[in-house]
Amino acid sequence: MTSIQTVGVAGAGTMGAGIATVAARAGFKTIVFDTRQDALDRARGQTEAFLTKSEQKGKLPPGAAAATLDRWKSTTELSSLAQCDIVIEAVFEDLAVKHRLFQELGRVCPDTTIFASNTSTISITEIAGGSGRPDRFVGMHFCLPAQLMKLTEMSPGLETSTETFQRAWAFAESMGQKPVATQDTPGFILNYFLIPFNNDAIRLVEQGVAEPGDIDVAIKTALGYPMGPLELLDLVGMDTQKLLCEAMYGLTHESRAACPPLVRRMIAANRLGKKTGKGFHIYGDTKMFGA
Ligand SMILES: NC(=O)c1ccc[n+]([C@@H]2O[C@H](COP(=O)([O-])OP(=O)(O)OC[C@H]3O[C@@H](n4cnc5c(N)ncnc54)[C@H](O)[C@@H]3O)[C@@H](O)[C@H]2O)c1
Structure with a gap:
Protein backbone atom coordinates (compact mmCIF):
# COMPACT_ATOMS: atom_id res chain seq x y z
CA MET A 1 0.00 0.00 0.00
CA THR A 2 1.15 3.54 -0.66
CA SER A 3 0.35 6.45 1.59
CA ILE A 4 0.91 8.83 -1.28
CA GLN A 5 -1.99 10.87 -2.62
CA THR A 6 -0.56 14.06 -4.06
CA VAL A 7 2.43 13.99 -6.36
CA GLY A 8 4.69 16.89 -7.29
CA VAL A 9 6.76 16.89 -10.46
CA ALA A 10 9.47 19.54 -10.68
CA GLY A 11 10.50 20.27 -14.26
CA ALA A 12 7.99 20.04 -17.11
CA GLY A 13 10.39 19.08 -19.89
CA THR A 14 10.65 15.82 -21.82
CA MET A 15 10.72 13.61 -18.72
CA GLY A 16 8.64 15.71 -16.33
CA ALA A 17 5.73 15.77 -18.79
CA GLY A 18 5.85 11.98 -19.13
CA ILE A 19 6.18 11.32 -15.40
CA ALA A 20 3.29 13.68 -14.63
CA THR A 21 1.20 11.83 -17.23
CA VAL A 22 1.93 8.50 -15.52
CA ALA A 23 1.01 9.86 -12.07
CA ALA A 24 -2.17 11.70 -13.11
CA ARG A 25 -3.34 8.84 -15.33
CA ALA A 26 -2.97 6.47 -12.35
CA GLY A 27 -5.34 8.64 -10.29
CA PHE A 28 -2.96 10.85 -8.30
CA LYS A 29 -3.49 14.56 -7.91
CA THR A 30 -0.42 15.83 -9.75
CA ILE A 31 1.13 19.27 -9.38
CA VAL A 32 3.60 20.11 -12.13
CA PHE A 33 6.08 22.87 -11.36
CA ASP A 34 8.42 24.62 -13.78
CA THR A 35 10.01 28.05 -13.73
CA ARG A 36 8.88 28.54 -17.33
CA GLN A 37 5.20 28.93 -18.19
CA ASP A 38 5.86 27.95 -21.83
CA ALA A 39 7.31 24.60 -20.68
CA LEU A 40 4.22 23.98 -18.54
CA ASP A 41 1.87 24.85 -21.41
CA ARG A 42 3.79 22.66 -23.82
CA ALA A 43 3.79 19.70 -21.40
CA ARG A 44 0.06 19.95 -20.80
CA GLY A 45 -0.72 20.41 -24.50
CA GLN A 46 1.39 17.39 -25.46
CA THR A 47 -0.21 15.32 -22.72
CA GLU A 48 -3.71 16.28 -23.80
CA ALA A 49 -2.95 15.21 -27.39
CA PHE A 50 -1.37 11.96 -26.17
CA LEU A 51 -4.26 11.05 -23.86
CA THR A 52 -6.90 11.93 -26.44
CA LYS A 53 -5.16 9.69 -28.97
CA SER A 54 -4.88 6.89 -26.37
CA GLU A 55 -8.61 7.17 -25.72
CA GLN A 56 -9.41 7.13 -29.45
CA LYS A 57 -7.28 3.99 -29.87
CA GLY A 58 -9.19 2.31 -27.02
CA LYS A 59 -6.12 2.21 -24.77
CA LEU A 60 -7.93 4.35 -22.20
CA PRO A 61 -11.63 4.16 -21.26
CA PRO A 62 -13.91 7.00 -22.44
CA GLY A 63 -13.54 10.06 -20.22
CA ALA A 64 -10.13 9.01 -18.86
CA ALA A 65 -8.27 11.74 -20.75
CA ALA A 66 -10.43 14.52 -19.28
CA ALA A 67 -10.29 12.96 -15.80
CA THR A 68 -6.48 12.72 -15.99
CA LEU A 69 -6.20 16.38 -17.01
CA ASP A 70 -8.54 17.35 -14.15
CA ARG A 71 -6.00 15.86 -11.74
CA TRP A 72 -3.11 17.83 -13.37
CA LYS A 73 -2.31 21.28 -12.03
CA SER A 74 0.46 23.41 -13.61
CA THR A 75 2.26 26.02 -11.57
CA THR A 76 5.25 28.36 -11.60
CA GLU A 77 4.92 28.76 -7.80
CA LEU A 78 7.19 26.40 -5.91
CA SER A 79 5.05 26.84 -2.79
CA SER A 80 2.23 24.93 -4.55
CA LEU A 81 4.29 21.77 -3.97
CA ALA A 82 3.83 22.15 -0.19
CA GLN A 83 0.87 19.75 -0.19
CA CYS A 84 2.76 16.91 -1.97
CA ASP A 85 3.51 13.55 -0.37
CA ILE A 86 6.32 13.00 -2.89
CA VAL A 87 8.11 15.37 -5.25
CA ILE A 88 9.84 13.84 -8.27
CA GLU A 89 12.53 16.12 -9.65
CA ALA A 90 13.13 16.18 -13.41
CA VAL A 91 15.01 19.47 -13.94
CA PHE A 92 18.28 19.98 -15.82
CA GLU A 93 21.01 17.39 -15.29
CA ASP A 94 23.10 19.74 -13.16
CA LEU A 95 23.96 19.07 -9.52
CA ALA A 96 23.93 22.73 -8.48
CA VAL A 97 20.50 23.30 -10.07
CA LYS A 98 19.12 20.20 -8.34
CA HIS A 99 20.61 21.19 -4.96
CA ARG A 100 19.10 24.68 -5.18
CA LEU A 101 15.70 23.24 -6.03
CA PHE A 102 15.72 20.71 -3.17
CA GLN A 103 16.89 23.34 -0.68
CA GLU A 104 13.92 25.53 -1.68
CA LEU A 105 11.59 22.52 -1.57
CA GLY A 106 12.87 21.64 1.91
CA ARG A 107 11.63 25.02 3.10
CA VAL A 108 8.07 24.58 1.74
CA CYS A 109 7.35 20.84 2.05
CA PRO A 110 6.51 19.05 5.31
CA ASP A 111 9.12 16.71 6.82
CA THR A 112 7.10 13.71 5.67
CA THR A 113 7.39 14.56 1.95
CA ILE A 114 9.64 12.16 0.07
CA PHE A 115 12.05 13.72 -2.41
CA ALA A 116 12.89 11.71 -5.51
CA SER A 117 15.23 12.43 -8.40
CA ASN A 118 14.89 11.22 -11.96
CA THR A 119 18.58 11.91 -12.66
CA SER A 120 20.19 9.67 -15.25
CA THR A 121 23.83 10.03 -14.23
CA ILE A 122 24.33 12.11 -11.08
CA SER A 123 24.82 10.23 -7.81
CA ILE A 124 21.62 9.99 -5.74
CA THR A 125 23.72 10.24 -2.58
CA GLU A 126 25.28 13.50 -3.83
CA ILE A 127 21.92 15.06 -4.71
CA ALA A 128 20.44 13.80 -1.42
CA GLY A 129 23.40 15.29 0.46
CA GLY A 130 22.29 18.80 -0.50
CA SER A 131 18.59 18.18 0.07
CA GLY A 132 18.44 18.51 3.84
CA ARG A 133 16.66 15.13 4.09
CA PRO A 134 18.99 12.41 2.77
CA ASP A 135 17.04 9.72 4.67
CA ARG A 136 13.81 10.63 2.84
CA PHE A 137 15.42 10.79 -0.59
CA VAL A 138 15.38 8.17 -3.34
CA GLY A 139 16.31 7.75 -6.99
CA MET A 140 13.37 7.05 -9.31
CA HIS A 141 14.66 6.80 -12.84
CA PHE A 142 11.87 6.65 -15.40
CA CYS A 143 12.69 5.79 -19.00
CA LEU A 144 11.94 7.77 -22.10
CA PRO A 145 9.12 7.98 -23.21
CA ALA A 146 7.92 7.79 -19.59
CA GLN A 147 4.23 7.81 -20.53
CA LEU A 148 4.77 4.49 -22.36
CA MET A 149 7.69 2.80 -20.60
CA LYS A 150 6.92 0.75 -17.52
CA LEU A 151 10.46 0.48 -16.14
CA THR A 152 11.43 2.59 -13.11
CA GLU A 153 14.93 2.06 -11.72
CA MET A 154 14.83 2.61 -7.96
CA SER A 155 18.08 3.44 -6.21
CA PRO A 156 18.70 4.32 -2.58
CA GLY A 157 21.37 6.81 -1.59
CA LEU A 158 23.70 5.83 1.24
CA GLU A 159 21.41 7.46 3.81
CA THR A 160 18.00 6.51 2.34
CA SER A 161 15.84 4.84 4.98
CA THR A 162 14.25 1.47 4.30
CA GLU A 163 10.84 3.00 4.94
CA THR A 164 11.39 5.71 2.29
CA PHE A 165 12.58 3.17 -0.25
CA GLN A 166 9.60 0.89 0.42
CA ARG A 167 7.07 3.73 0.24
CA ALA A 168 8.54 4.95 -3.05
CA TRP A 169 8.60 1.39 -4.42
CA ALA A 170 4.93 0.85 -3.52
CA PHE A 171 4.10 4.21 -5.07
CA ALA A 172 5.85 3.22 -8.33
CA GLU A 173 3.85 -0.01 -8.42
CA SER A 174 0.62 1.84 -7.70
CA MET A 175 1.23 3.91 -10.84
CA GLY A 176 1.44 0.69 -12.86
CA GLN A 177 5.24 0.91 -13.18
CA LYS A 178 7.64 -2.02 -12.96
CA PRO A 179 10.28 -0.99 -10.39
CA VAL A 180 13.71 -2.63 -10.28
CA ALA A 181 16.29 -2.09 -7.54
CA THR A 182 19.75 -0.85 -8.46
CA GLN A 183 22.65 0.61 -6.55
CA ASP A 184 23.51 4.30 -6.85
CA THR A 185 26.00 3.84 -9.70
CA PRO A 186 26.60 5.83 -12.92
CA GLY A 187 23.87 5.08 -15.44
CA PHE A 188 22.16 2.61 -13.08
CA ILE A 189 21.29 -0.45 -15.20
CA LEU A 190 19.80 0.90 -18.42
CA ASN A 191 22.09 3.82 -19.25
CA TYR A 192 25.17 1.80 -18.38
CA PHE A 193 24.39 -0.03 -21.60
CA LEU A 194 22.51 2.63 -23.52
CA ILE A 195 24.88 5.63 -23.47
CA PRO A 196 27.87 3.79 -25.03
CA PHE A 197 25.53 1.89 -27.37
CA ASN A 198 23.88 5.08 -28.65
CA ASN A 199 27.29 6.73 -29.05
CA ASP A 200 28.41 3.79 -31.19
CA ALA A 201 25.44 4.44 -33.49
CA ILE A 202 26.37 8.16 -33.69
CA ARG A 203 29.96 7.24 -34.58
CA LEU A 204 28.73 5.00 -37.40
CA VAL A 205 26.93 8.05 -38.82
CA GLU A 206 30.02 10.26 -38.23
CA GLN A 207 32.21 7.80 -40.07
CA GLY A 208 29.75 7.56 -42.96
CA VAL A 209 29.32 3.81 -42.46
CA ALA A 210 25.54 3.97 -42.81
CA GLU A 211 22.60 6.38 -42.91
CA PRO A 212 20.61 6.91 -39.67
CA GLY A 213 17.53 5.24 -41.16
CA ASP A 214 19.48 2.12 -42.11
CA ILE A 215 21.13 1.86 -38.68
CA ASP A 216 17.72 2.14 -37.02
CA VAL A 217 16.21 -0.52 -39.30
CA ALA A 218 19.15 -2.86 -38.68
CA ILE A 219 18.86 -2.62 -34.90
CA LYS A 220 15.06 -2.86 -34.82
CA THR A 221 14.97 -5.78 -37.23
CA ALA A 222 17.79 -7.82 -35.76
CA LEU A 223 17.44 -7.06 -32.05
CA GLY A 224 13.69 -6.52 -31.88
CA TYR A 225 14.00 -3.06 -30.28
CA PRO A 226 10.87 -0.91 -30.74
CA MET A 227 13.01 2.10 -31.66
CA GLY A 228 16.38 2.42 -33.36
CA PRO A 229 19.21 4.19 -31.46
CA LEU A 230 19.04 7.33 -33.62
CA GLU A 231 15.27 7.56 -33.33
CA LEU A 232 15.69 7.22 -29.59
CA LEU A 233 18.43 9.89 -29.55
CA ASP A 234 16.11 12.27 -31.42
CA LEU A 235 13.65 11.77 -28.59
CA VAL A 236 16.28 12.14 -25.86
CA GLY A 237 17.62 15.34 -27.47
CA MET A 238 21.26 16.09 -28.39
CA ASP A 239 21.53 18.63 -25.56
CA THR A 240 20.53 15.95 -23.05
CA GLN A 241 22.75 13.34 -24.69
CA LYS A 242 25.75 15.68 -24.36
CA LEU A 243 25.05 16.16 -20.64
CA LEU A 244 24.57 12.42 -20.17
CA CYS A 245 27.88 11.67 -21.94
CA GLU A 246 29.78 14.30 -19.98
CA ALA A 247 28.45 13.01 -16.67
CA MET A 248 29.02 9.34 -17.53
CA TYR A 249 32.47 9.91 -19.04
CA GLY A 250 33.45 12.16 -16.13
CA LEU A 251 32.65 9.37 -13.68
CA THR A 252 33.85 6.30 -15.56
CA HIS A 253 36.39 7.53 -18.17
CA GLU A 254 34.92 4.86 -20.42
CA SER A 255 35.93 6.01 -23.94
CA ARG A 256 32.68 4.82 -25.51
CA ALA A 257 30.80 7.15 -23.15
CA ALA A 258 32.66 10.25 -24.44
CA CYS A 259 30.45 12.68 -26.34
CA PRO A 260 30.94 12.23 -30.11
CA PRO A 261 31.87 15.53 -31.87
CA LEU A 262 28.82 15.21 -34.14
CA VAL A 263 26.54 15.75 -31.12
CA ARG A 264 28.18 19.14 -30.41
CA ARG A 265 27.85 20.14 -34.08
CA MET A 266 24.19 19.16 -34.11
CA GLY A 290 2.81 8.02 -29.07
CA ALA A 291 0.35 10.86 -29.80
N1 LIG B 1 15.68 12.85 -21.66
C1 LIG B 1 15.90 11.59 -21.26
O1 LIG B 1 16.04 10.67 -22.06
C2 LIG B 1 15.95 11.27 -19.80
C3 LIG B 1 15.62 9.98 -19.38
C4 LIG B 1 15.60 9.68 -18.01
C5 LIG B 1 15.97 10.65 -17.10
N2 LIG B 1 16.33 11.91 -17.53
C6 LIG B 1 16.68 12.91 -16.52
O2 LIG B 1 15.53 13.71 -16.30
C7 LIG B 1 15.93 15.05 -15.97
C8 LIG B 1 15.26 16.02 -16.94
O3 LIG B 1 15.64 15.69 -18.26
P1 LIG B 1 14.75 16.20 -19.51
O4 LIG B 1 15.29 15.51 -20.69
O5 LIG B 1 13.30 16.12 -19.18
O6 LIG B 1 15.18 17.75 -19.54
P2 LIG B 1 14.46 18.96 -20.31
O7 LIG B 1 15.54 19.91 -20.64
O8 LIG B 1 13.56 18.47 -21.39
O9 LIG B 1 13.50 19.59 -19.18
C9 LIG B 1 13.99 20.19 -18.00
C10 LIG B 1 12.91 21.15 -17.49
O10 LIG B 1 13.31 21.58 -16.19
C11 LIG B 1 12.95 22.96 -16.06
N3 LIG B 1 13.76 23.52 -14.99
C12 LIG B 1 15.08 23.79 -14.98
N4 LIG B 1 15.46 24.26 -13.78
C13 LIG B 1 14.35 24.26 -13.01
C14 LIG B 1 14.08 24.61 -11.65
N5 LIG B 1 15.04 25.05 -10.84
N6 LIG B 1 12.82 24.49 -11.18
C15 LIG B 1 11.83 24.02 -11.99
N7 LIG B 1 12.02 23.68 -13.29
C16 LIG B 1 13.26 23.80 -13.78
C17 LIG B 1 13.22 23.55 -17.43
O11 LIG B 1 12.49 24.76 -17.63
C18 LIG B 1 12.73 22.41 -18.34
O12 LIG B 1 11.36 22.58 -18.67
C19 LIG B 1 17.45 15.06 -16.01
O13 LIG B 1 17.94 14.85 -14.71
C20 LIG B 1 17.78 13.86 -16.90
O14 LIG B 1 19.03 13.29 -16.60
C21 LIG B 1 16.30 12.24 -18.86
Whole structure:
Protein backbone atom coordinates (compact mmCIF):
# COMPACT_ATOMS: atom_id res chain seq x y z
CA MET A 1 0.00 0.00 0.00
CA THR A 2 1.15 3.54 -0.66
CA SER A 3 0.35 6.45 1.59
CA ILE A 4 0.91 8.83 -1.28
CA GLN A 5 -1.99 10.87 -2.62
CA THR A 6 -0.56 14.06 -4.06
CA VAL A 7 2.43 13.99 -6.36
CA GLY A 8 4.69 16.89 -7.29
CA VAL A 9 6.76 16.89 -10.46
CA ALA A 10 9.47 19.54 -10.68
CA GLY A 11 10.50 20.27 -14.26
CA ALA A 12 7.99 20.04 -17.11
CA GLY A 13 10.39 19.08 -19.89
CA THR A 14 10.65 15.82 -21.82
CA MET A 15 10.72 13.61 -18.72
CA GLY A 16 8.64 15.71 -16.33
CA ALA A 17 5.73 15.77 -18.79
CA GLY A 18 5.85 11.98 -19.13
CA ILE A 19 6.18 11.32 -15.40
CA ALA A 20 3.29 13.68 -14.63
CA THR A 21 1.20 11.83 -17.23
CA VAL A 22 1.93 8.50 -15.52
CA ALA A 23 1.01 9.86 -12.07
CA ALA A 24 -2.17 11.70 -13.11
CA ARG A 25 -3.34 8.84 -15.33
CA ALA A 26 -2.97 6.47 -12.35
CA GLY A 27 -5.34 8.64 -10.29
CA PHE A 28 -2.96 10.85 -8.30
CA LYS A 29 -3.49 14.56 -7.91
CA THR A 30 -0.42 15.83 -9.75
CA ILE A 31 1.13 19.27 -9.38
CA VAL A 32 3.60 20.11 -12.13
CA PHE A 33 6.08 22.87 -11.36
CA ASP A 34 8.42 24.62 -13.78
CA THR A 35 10.01 28.05 -13.73
CA ARG A 36 8.88 28.54 -17.33
CA GLN A 37 5.20 28.93 -18.19
CA ASP A 38 5.86 27.95 -21.83
CA ALA A 39 7.31 24.60 -20.68
CA LEU A 40 4.22 23.98 -18.54
CA ASP A 41 1.87 24.85 -21.41
CA ARG A 42 3.79 22.66 -23.82
CA ALA A 43 3.79 19.70 -21.40
CA ARG A 44 0.06 19.95 -20.80
CA GLY A 45 -0.72 20.41 -24.50
CA GLN A 46 1.39 17.39 -25.46
CA THR A 47 -0.21 15.32 -22.72
CA GLU A 48 -3.71 16.28 -23.80
CA ALA A 49 -2.95 15.21 -27.39
CA PHE A 50 -1.37 11.96 -26.17
CA LEU A 51 -4.26 11.05 -23.86
CA THR A 52 -6.90 11.93 -26.44
CA LYS A 53 -5.16 9.69 -28.97
CA SER A 54 -4.88 6.89 -26.37
CA GLU A 55 -8.61 7.17 -25.72
CA GLN A 56 -9.41 7.13 -29.45
CA LYS A 57 -7.28 3.99 -29.87
CA GLY A 58 -9.19 2.31 -27.02
CA LYS A 59 -6.12 2.21 -24.77
CA LEU A 60 -7.93 4.35 -22.20
CA PRO A 61 -11.63 4.16 -21.26
CA PRO A 62 -13.91 7.00 -22.44
CA GLY A 63 -13.54 10.06 -20.22
CA ALA A 64 -10.13 9.01 -18.86
CA ALA A 65 -8.27 11.74 -20.75
CA ALA A 66 -10.43 14.52 -19.28
CA ALA A 67 -10.29 12.96 -15.80
CA THR A 68 -6.48 12.72 -15.99
CA LEU A 69 -6.20 16.38 -17.01
CA ASP A 70 -8.54 17.35 -14.15
CA ARG A 71 -6.00 15.86 -11.74
CA TRP A 72 -3.11 17.83 -13.37
CA LYS A 73 -2.31 21.28 -12.03
CA SER A 74 0.46 23.41 -13.61
CA THR A 75 2.26 26.02 -11.57
CA THR A 76 5.25 28.36 -11.60
CA GLU A 77 4.92 28.76 -7.80
CA LEU A 78 7.19 26.40 -5.91
CA SER A 79 5.05 26.84 -2.79
CA SER A 80 2.23 24.93 -4.55
CA LEU A 81 4.29 21.77 -3.97
CA ALA A 82 3.83 22.15 -0.19
CA GLN A 83 0.87 19.75 -0.19
CA CYS A 84 2.76 16.91 -1.97
CA ASP A 85 3.51 13.55 -0.37
CA ILE A 86 6.32 13.00 -2.89
CA VAL A 87 8.11 15.37 -5.25
CA ILE A 88 9.84 13.84 -8.27
CA GLU A 89 12.53 16.12 -9.65
CA ALA A 90 13.13 16.18 -13.41
CA VAL A 91 15.01 19.47 -13.94
CA PHE A 92 18.28 19.98 -15.82
CA GLU A 93 21.01 17.39 -15.29
CA ASP A 94 23.10 19.74 -13.16
CA LEU A 95 23.96 19.07 -9.52
CA ALA A 96 23.93 22.73 -8.48
CA VAL A 97 20.50 23.30 -10.07
CA LYS A 98 19.12 20.20 -8.34
CA HIS A 99 20.61 21.19 -4.96
CA ARG A 100 19.10 24.68 -5.18
CA LEU A 101 15.70 23.24 -6.03
CA PHE A 102 15.72 20.71 -3.17
CA GLN A 103 16.89 23.34 -0.68
CA GLU A 104 13.92 25.53 -1.68
CA LEU A 105 11.59 22.52 -1.57
CA GLY A 106 12.87 21.64 1.91
CA ARG A 107 11.63 25.02 3.10
CA VAL A 108 8.07 24.58 1.74
CA CYS A 109 7.35 20.84 2.05
CA PRO A 110 6.51 19.05 5.31
CA ASP A 111 9.12 16.71 6.82
CA THR A 112 7.10 13.71 5.67
CA THR A 113 7.39 14.56 1.95
CA ILE A 114 9.64 12.16 0.07
CA PHE A 115 12.05 13.72 -2.41
CA ALA A 116 12.89 11.71 -5.51
CA SER A 117 15.23 12.43 -8.40
CA ASN A 118 14.89 11.22 -11.96
CA THR A 119 18.58 11.91 -12.66
CA SER A 120 20.19 9.67 -15.25
CA THR A 121 23.83 10.03 -14.23
CA ILE A 122 24.33 12.11 -11.08
CA SER A 123 24.82 10.23 -7.81
CA ILE A 124 21.62 9.99 -5.74
CA THR A 125 23.72 10.24 -2.58
CA GLU A 126 25.28 13.50 -3.83
CA ILE A 127 21.92 15.06 -4.71
CA ALA A 128 20.44 13.80 -1.42
CA GLY A 129 23.40 15.29 0.46
CA GLY A 130 22.29 18.80 -0.50
CA SER A 131 18.59 18.18 0.07
CA GLY A 132 18.44 18.51 3.84
CA ARG A 133 16.66 15.13 4.09
CA PRO A 134 18.99 12.41 2.77
CA ASP A 135 17.04 9.72 4.67
CA ARG A 136 13.81 10.63 2.84
CA PHE A 137 15.42 10.79 -0.59
CA VAL A 138 15.38 8.17 -3.34
CA GLY A 139 16.31 7.75 -6.99
CA MET A 140 13.37 7.05 -9.31
CA HIS A 141 14.66 6.80 -12.84
CA PHE A 142 11.87 6.65 -15.40
CA CYS A 143 12.69 5.79 -19.00
CA LEU A 144 11.94 7.77 -22.10
CA PRO A 145 9.12 7.98 -23.21
CA ALA A 146 7.92 7.79 -19.59
CA GLN A 147 4.23 7.81 -20.53
CA LEU A 148 4.77 4.49 -22.36
CA MET A 149 7.69 2.80 -20.60
CA LYS A 150 6.92 0.75 -17.52
CA LEU A 151 10.46 0.48 -16.14
CA THR A 152 11.43 2.59 -13.11
CA GLU A 153 14.93 2.06 -11.72
CA MET A 154 14.83 2.61 -7.96
CA SER A 155 18.08 3.44 -6.21
CA PRO A 156 18.70 4.32 -2.58
CA GLY A 157 21.37 6.81 -1.59
CA LEU A 158 23.70 5.83 1.24
CA GLU A 159 21.41 7.46 3.81
CA THR A 160 18.00 6.51 2.34
CA SER A 161 15.84 4.84 4.98
CA THR A 162 14.25 1.47 4.30
CA GLU A 163 10.84 3.00 4.94
CA THR A 164 11.39 5.71 2.29
CA PHE A 165 12.58 3.17 -0.25
CA GLN A 166 9.60 0.89 0.42
CA ARG A 167 7.07 3.73 0.24
CA ALA A 168 8.54 4.95 -3.05
CA TRP A 169 8.60 1.39 -4.42
CA ALA A 170 4.93 0.85 -3.52
CA PHE A 171 4.10 4.21 -5.07
CA ALA A 172 5.85 3.22 -8.33
CA GLU A 173 3.85 -0.01 -8.42
CA SER A 174 0.62 1.84 -7.70
CA MET A 175 1.23 3.91 -10.84
CA GLY A 176 1.44 0.69 -12.86
CA GLN A 177 5.24 0.91 -13.18
CA LYS A 178 7.64 -2.02 -12.96
CA PRO A 179 10.28 -0.99 -10.39
CA VAL A 180 13.71 -2.63 -10.28
CA ALA A 181 16.29 -2.09 -7.54
CA THR A 182 19.75 -0.85 -8.46
CA GLN A 183 22.65 0.61 -6.55
CA ASP A 184 23.51 4.30 -6.85
CA THR A 185 26.00 3.84 -9.70
CA PRO A 186 26.60 5.83 -12.92
CA GLY A 187 23.87 5.08 -15.44
CA PHE A 188 22.16 2.61 -13.08
CA ILE A 189 21.29 -0.45 -15.20
CA LEU A 190 19.80 0.90 -18.42
CA ASN A 191 22.09 3.82 -19.25
CA TYR A 192 25.17 1.80 -18.38
CA PHE A 193 24.39 -0.03 -21.60
CA LEU A 194 22.51 2.63 -23.52
CA ILE A 195 24.88 5.63 -23.47
CA PRO A 196 27.87 3.79 -25.03
CA PHE A 197 25.53 1.89 -27.37
CA ASN A 198 23.88 5.08 -28.65
CA ASN A 199 27.29 6.73 -29.05
CA ASP A 200 28.41 3.79 -31.19
CA ALA A 201 25.44 4.44 -33.49
CA ILE A 202 26.37 8.16 -33.69
CA ARG A 203 29.96 7.24 -34.58
CA LEU A 204 28.73 5.00 -37.40
CA VAL A 205 26.93 8.05 -38.82
CA GLU A 206 30.02 10.26 -38.23
CA GLN A 207 32.21 7.80 -40.07
CA GLY A 208 29.75 7.56 -42.96
CA VAL A 209 29.32 3.81 -42.46
CA ALA A 210 25.54 3.97 -42.81
CA GLU A 211 22.60 6.38 -42.91
CA PRO A 212 20.61 6.91 -39.67
CA GLY A 213 17.53 5.24 -41.16
CA ASP A 214 19.48 2.12 -42.11
CA ILE A 215 21.13 1.86 -38.68
CA ASP A 216 17.72 2.14 -37.02
CA VAL A 217 16.21 -0.52 -39.30
CA ALA A 218 19.15 -2.86 -38.68
CA ILE A 219 18.86 -2.62 -34.90
CA LYS A 220 15.06 -2.86 -34.82
CA THR A 221 14.97 -5.78 -37.23
CA ALA A 222 17.79 -7.82 -35.76
CA LEU A 223 17.44 -7.06 -32.05
CA GLY A 224 13.69 -6.52 -31.88
CA TYR A 225 14.00 -3.06 -30.28
CA PRO A 226 10.87 -0.91 -30.74
CA MET A 227 13.01 2.10 -31.66
CA GLY A 228 16.38 2.42 -33.36
CA PRO A 229 19.21 4.19 -31.46
CA LEU A 230 19.04 7.33 -33.62
CA GLU A 231 15.27 7.56 -33.33
CA LEU A 232 15.69 7.22 -29.59
CA LEU A 233 18.43 9.89 -29.55
CA ASP A 234 16.11 12.27 -31.42
CA LEU A 235 13.65 11.77 -28.59
CA VAL A 236 16.28 12.14 -25.86
CA GLY A 237 17.62 15.34 -27.47
CA MET A 238 21.26 16.09 -28.39
CA ASP A 239 21.53 18.63 -25.56
CA THR A 240 20.53 15.95 -23.05
CA GLN A 241 22.75 13.34 -24.69
CA LYS A 242 25.75 15.68 -24.36
CA LEU A 243 25.05 16.16 -20.64
CA LEU A 244 24.57 12.42 -20.17
CA CYS A 245 27.88 11.67 -21.94
CA GLU A 246 29.78 14.30 -19.98
CA ALA A 247 28.45 13.01 -16.67
CA MET A 248 29.02 9.34 -17.53
CA TYR A 249 32.47 9.91 -19.04
CA GLY A 250 33.45 12.16 -16.13
CA LEU A 251 32.65 9.37 -13.68
CA THR A 252 33.85 6.30 -15.56
CA HIS A 253 36.39 7.53 -18.17
CA GLU A 254 34.92 4.86 -20.42
CA SER A 255 35.93 6.01 -23.94
CA ARG A 256 32.68 4.82 -25.51
CA ALA A 257 30.80 7.15 -23.15
CA ALA A 258 32.66 10.25 -24.44
CA CYS A 259 30.45 12.68 -26.34
CA PRO A 260 30.94 12.23 -30.11
CA PRO A 261 31.87 15.53 -31.87
CA LEU A 262 28.82 15.21 -34.14
CA VAL A 263 26.54 15.75 -31.12
CA ARG A 264 28.18 19.14 -30.41
CA ARG A 265 27.85 20.14 -34.08
CA MET A 266 24.19 19.16 -34.11
CA ILE A 267 23.57 21.25 -30.97
CA ALA A 268 25.28 24.24 -32.64
CA ALA A 269 22.96 23.78 -35.65
CA ASN A 270 19.87 23.48 -33.37
CA ARG A 271 19.34 19.93 -34.62
CA LEU A 272 18.39 18.77 -31.13
CA GLY A 273 15.97 16.09 -32.30
CA LYS A 274 12.20 15.85 -32.17
CA LYS A 275 11.83 18.94 -29.99
CA THR A 276 13.32 21.20 -32.70
CA GLY A 277 11.81 19.19 -35.57
CA LYS A 278 15.20 17.98 -36.79
CA GLY A 279 17.85 15.62 -35.45
CA PHE A 280 19.08 12.48 -37.16
CA HIS A 281 15.62 12.42 -38.73
CA ILE A 282 13.20 15.18 -39.80
CA TYR A 283 9.86 15.61 -37.99
CA GLY A 284 6.65 17.25 -39.14
CA ASP A 285 5.50 17.98 -35.60
CA THR A 286 6.81 18.07 -32.03
CA LYS A 287 4.00 16.07 -30.40
CA MET A 288 4.69 13.76 -27.48
CA PHE A 289 5.82 10.29 -28.55
CA GLY A 290 2.81 8.02 -29.07
CA ALA A 291 0.35 10.86 -29.80
N1 LIG B 1 15.68 12.85 -21.66
C1 LIG B 1 15.90 11.59 -21.26
O1 LIG B 1 16.04 10.67 -22.06
C2 LIG B 1 15.95 11.27 -19.80
C3 LIG B 1 15.62 9.98 -19.38
C4 LIG B 1 15.60 9.68 -18.01
C5 LIG B 1 15.97 10.65 -17.10
N2 LIG B 1 16.33 11.91 -17.53
C6 LIG B 1 16.68 12.91 -16.52
O2 LIG B 1 15.53 13.71 -16.30
C7 LIG B 1 15.93 15.05 -15.97
C8 LIG B 1 15.26 16.02 -16.94
O3 LIG B 1 15.64 15.69 -18.26
P1 LIG B 1 14.75 16.20 -19.51
O4 LIG B 1 15.29 15.51 -20.69
O5 LIG B 1 13.30 16.12 -19.18
O6 LIG B 1 15.18 17.75 -19.54
P2 LIG B 1 14.46 18.96 -20.31
O7 LIG B 1 15.54 19.91 -20.64
O8 LIG B 1 13.56 18.47 -21.39
O9 LIG B 1 13.50 19.59 -19.18
C9 LIG B 1 13.99 20.19 -18.00
C10 LIG B 1 12.91 21.15 -17.49
O10 LIG B 1 13.31 21.58 -16.19
C11 LIG B 1 12.95 22.96 -16.06
N3 LIG B 1 13.76 23.52 -14.99
C12 LIG B 1 15.08 23.79 -14.98
N4 LIG B 1 15.46 24.26 -13.78
C13 LIG B 1 14.35 24.26 -13.01
C14 LIG B 1 14.08 24.61 -11.65
N5 LIG B 1 15.04 25.05 -10.84
N6 LIG B 1 12.82 24.49 -11.18
C15 LIG B 1 11.83 24.02 -11.99
N7 LIG B 1 12.02 23.68 -13.29
C16 LIG B 1 13.26 23.80 -13.78
C17 LIG B 1 13.22 23.55 -17.43
O11 LIG B 1 12.49 24.76 -17.63
C18 LIG B 1 12.73 22.41 -18.34
O12 LIG B 1 11.36 22.58 -18.67
C19 LIG B 1 17.45 15.06 -16.01
O13 LIG B 1 17.94 14.85 -14.71
C20 LIG B 1 17.78 13.86 -16.90
O14 LIG B 1 19.03 13.29 -16.60
C21 LIG B 1 16.30 12.24 -18.86
